[in-house]
Amino acid sequence: MTTRRSGPPKPKRPAVARRKAAAKTTGDFPSRDDILAFVAENPGKAGKREIARHFGITGAGRIQLKKMLKDLAGEGLVAKRQKRLIRPGDLPPVFVVALVARDEDGELLGEPEDWDPESGPTPKVLILTTKGKGPQPGLGDRALIRLTDAETGFEAQYAARIIKVLEKSHGAILGIFRLREGNKWPYLEPIDRKSREMDVDPADLKGARDGDLVSVTVTKSGRYGAPRAEIIERFGAPGSEKAISEIALHSHGIRHEFPREVIAEAEAAQPVTLGKREDWRKIPLVTIDPPDAKDHDDAVFAEPDEDPANEGGQVVYVAIADVAHYIRPGSALDREAHLRGNSVYFPDRVIPMLPERISNDLCSLREKEDRPAMAVRMVFDKTGRKTGHTFHRVLMRSAAKLSYLQAQKAIDGVLDDKTETLVDGVLKPIWAAYAVLKLGRDAREPLELDLPERKIALKEDGSVDHVYVPERLDAHKLIEEFMIQANVAAAETLEKKKTALLYRIHDASTPEKLEHLKEFLSTINMKLPSTGGLRPSVFNGILAKVKDGPQSQLINEVILRSQAQAEYNPQNIGHFGLNLRRYAHFTSPIRRYADLIVHRGLVAAHGLGDDGLPEGIEAKLEAIGAEISAAERKAMLAERDTIDRLIALWMAEQIGATFKGRIAGVVKSGMFIRLNDTGADGFVPASTIGLDYYRYDEGSHSLIGDKSGETYQLGDIVDVKLVEAAPFAGALRFEVLTPGRKGSGGSGGAQRRGRASPERTPGRSGSRSGPKGGTTPGPKRPGTSGGGKSGSKPSRAARKARASTRENSGNES
Template identity: 80%
Template sequence: MPSREDILAFIADNPGKAGKREIARHFGIIGAARIPLKRMLRELSDEGLLERRQKRLLRPGDLPPVLVVSLVARDRDGELLGEPVDWDDDTGPAPKILVLTARGKAPQPGIGDRALIRLTDADEGEADYTGRVIKVLEKRQDAILGIMRARSGTHPPYLEPVDRKQRELDIDPSDLKGAEDGDLVSVQVTRTGRYGAPRASIVERFGSMKSEKAVSEIALHSHGIRHVFPATVEQEAEEAAPVATLGKREDWRQIPLVTIDPPDAKDHDDAVFAEPDDSGENDGGHVLYVAIADVAHYVRPGSALDREAHMRGNSVYFPDRVIPMLPERISNVLCSLREKEDRPALAVRMVIDQNGRKIAHTFHRVMMRSAARLSYIQAQKAIDGVTDEKTETLLDGVLKPLWDGYHALKKARDAREPLELDLPERKIKLKDDGTVDHVFVPERLEAHKLIEEFMILANVSAAETLEKKKTPLLYRIHDASTPEKLENLKEFLSTINMKLPSSGGLRPSVFNGILAKVKDTPEAHLVNEVVLRSQAQAEYAPQNIGHFGLNLRRYAHFTSPIRRYADLIVHRGLIRALGLGNDGLPEGIETKLEAIGAEISGAERRAMLAERDTIDRLIALWMADKVGAEFSGRIAGVVKSGLFVRLEDSGADGFVPASTIGLDYYRYDEGSHALIGDKTGETYQLGDQVTVRLAEAAPFAGALRFEVLSSGRVAKNSRRKTGAKPRSPRKRAAAKTSKASARRTSGKKKR
């Protein structure tokens, strides 16, 4: 018989492959001798030295040869790292597995995916194990989000899931976590069976559905956005390198850089300054300075902080809170360019001529000290002649030179002619309890445009430097419109007697010419919407195709590394290219940049959808007590099934089903973005002003349903029958009542 130590050594050498039969075969144990072997294996198991998993024996903590992993990060070389999905935290932290992707055209996994892998004997480097992907699995939803509903008597409460595809669940009443009827909660299923409703226990209570926190929680859950930092990440943030000292950095603390941000901003990652160019060789020129928080100093490649930032991709902004990419100590303390405090920064000095064209630029790793923290409104008021105690001392030496530099940059922008869409963004003002106070469109100030132009020029400078140094980077690219989208735009413009050139490469200036022709006309909003829909979506990629919307040949995001992972990669590239430290971009990362660009582009899209969904749900909650009220709006979308209407006062979006528009049958005309009545020729087109009544509000879905009250217009070339006329709003309402009654009667007969 082998000794206990011999058996344990054999199992260690064959993890996941050794069962009782394999052990007996290896040691030549046959016949009756198998009985004491079986007894020995049972003793080793009872002592906790062995675990049995599907007829295989493992040491505690060993992984089976085939397992499911969750892909959680990339290492400093850009390779995927995974953790076992089924791991007992009591045995210690989950091991890291270097996951090699499948060869050929098999689906390639990314961060956040789950995959079935087979462990290999390859060198794992930084990881504990190495495995190769067998199959990419569908994502599994561990927690279910919904509204807790109370029942009468002794019946347990139940969960009304936010996702309508989910079944209702009974909730264990023994531990409600303080949840009350109508609260948003997340639950874990604890019992399933063939009979009766499954049972679940509450994991977390988020509070009343009327609060912003609860509403945004739905968006986070629906779009799979990470919002809780793991303990290892928080610990690493707390133990991050101390605030950087001057060392080999250039001392820029005497340059009066200022931050200009929204008044409620908590992190300040960019500061600016400008002065006249007194070199004597650039009459009327300016020297512009942009300093950006040196996040790369604190977030090193391959660290827990870096892996978490990569998984998040970017910060997510809701009306009353931010889901940050980096923990608060990094984003709001160490890397925030606070007023009168020394902070490390990566900065660019740019020289422009009197027409705003860049003559030269250089990058520097510096120590800076913000001279002042200003808000957009505060800076704008000072320039407009209304100073306060702070801006009065900064007006002549800081603010006026900044505006002089901006006016030069504006000349260059006007000459470049980027795409100039006029589509104001709606904002929500919340009350103290997190509910909606009102919806508004903020004024776009010259101060906003100033910061935007300084940042664009800094981003261009970063891309040019990395390209010149042949250093890999992620470009911010924006492709031109596809032929299909251009053809749709051309058809639409023909309905309002406008033309789009049919051949040759289109530049943004062509679209701007169209927008200029309709400016201050009833069609202005309509045309802006359609031109926007004809454009491609911007993304991150290591291959440069330029940025169509900005009309720039090369462009990379450099100015917000606190809230965008792409910017952190660009910072590391500059550090490596210019020899500014040992914390730059790792060698060999270039082969992984395409996958990283796709991952963070996806994270950006998820964040945008989550932000939009939250606003839609908050507005639906706000409008829920206004059912029956009438509003003025504009048609913001047209599909076969009806109209999307955006209200003028609040910017709230709702849907008008085509079946509720009078008694005519409305056909969808894709080219003109319109619904056209068969009999009357009555037309509802994208951009038309309409009067609607709120018929229904569904806060969970973030949806509003309207009834249109105003008549459509009749085109001159309509096909309506002689004598057929659009109904008045009063007759239209009566027709709808009659139509609804007819549907109910018909339904009763069918039943």
């Protein structure tokens, strides 16, 4: 291994040891600096107990320590992560990186895949490798790493060793093939805006025509000119959803072809007979799903509790596809599911975690067909409080396959041939149970964000027909709450049985994010409590005040951005958004690997078979949690990118049209506009707003005219004209038509926290800040070296915030 230069000075452990010894000798309590130094030297490992042990704090000193740590957290100097303290912006001990560059010594540098831009610039991690031993990574790979105390050099802030190389880069670059006039070489417009345009070898074009989507491999680096490449594969005209989703699969490195041995294992699987399972085939369980669902992994039923001691109580049955029976630990199917982490959903297709033989056939709870399931029977009292539950490995038979709308219509009195036989004996009892469970949910007060997600309806040729927001029915809420309660039961059981599991955790907001939220709320005469721990009910109180008002959606989005993201971890800190002390994903093992682990835990805990958790899994759960959390983020971004590109492609035919929208983000270089009708996002560069010079005020999330004082603030309703669309970047550029609000800004009306640079125009290079403080490459005009990649694309942080709407709003079933 290369010997590293010494990096920036770091506190050394002996110094802390000396301070510790001095504190013990003199009886002095450690100072704030001593505590902060210890936390800095032990990121992710320093909790209150560890600090007390290290500095010899006992008795009444622990009370003083608790107060000091609370003060430090309140000042934003430390943050809590899974009962451990870190400095804001520090990395966890284990996480996933993308290997993005090499330093001057040729050593690999990685960037964390899941980095919040509000924490500052993305840190670089030096990857320590030993030749001939362990996994050998390469540029472009993804890897799971563990931080070390080794020296970092000058270009990285952290050093780490690789636990596992997750995905190898094949070096392929995706882009649009372009012809030039005359005898000049054709060229490629890379889809990735960070990549350079490159010449394409005309020797073998694979039949590519101008405008086709192709993948290439670089054959010449291009140090003294444009890089050169040769075509690997032609995908054809990129106007359909399939081509657009292909871009997302490629750019995010999502596995979408199953290896031969995985398919072979899936095809060899056989249906399950009753055997030692409980026979639940007479219980009228029903599946309630979207109308186009191809796999059905949950079925439900409910009935009044006949126990006289539980008058008004309800019994709820939730049966989940028994994926653990088919996916054995260590098998080819298991390894592939682990690598994928989850299924990925595009408007017209699914990239499944498991082959269709498993996901759409043997494990899908098909109507009137016997299927194996892991089931939970839960008892609730009349207030909606769960009083007990039991798990069972069963053979079931779905009584009916219903859509959400079909079930809802039946309850509302509109029956069809299928529901008229089910409404009294099955559907009405399920709705009666939901009425009771809703009492418990209301008493629990989870975070109740209201942010409907847009959906895309496609034409037969795969192009966009229209964009819509589906109605949220009681049928949706019912299934969601049943699944949440089943997930809680799974976590409680495994914890009680002392069985290893991955919790679904959601941390409270960081002090920095809460401070940003307070600043914004103050600009609209609303307040967030300045002292005491926040609970979801505090945010709900704010949301209730603006419900049905013009600022309702804005406040929902701003509160969403203030929330942490949920993740998988064997260390439990609870789920803030759902306001639950323990929570684990159990209800979707067809599409989430975390749920499969929980199923195996239940099998092991109850002695229900030989396909439970394997030996030694406890030591691996931290790494598995980091891997599948990163896979989840990747899937969210791929899904969001596909929707952005499809809408941009659809709107490219509407250049010059005007739309009504709302300012959804304000940054130094301009503002993001979200259109009312479609939810499409676009960018207005500050340098294109009138003749004034607009500067950014961070506290009020505004752009203020230097001379006129005209103000554009987050949430304002504006009319805009579409001037440019870059479909393959998922980017739209607007011109704002509505004058800014007259205010008292002027040349000195707001603090100069940032300027909108005139140089950051759509035709010039540069970068712009995203809504959460991140940066994305500046847009380019047609005819420049960008080859037509114009417009301005919402930052990764903005897409990430939108993609996480469902989990942060409590839709965690």
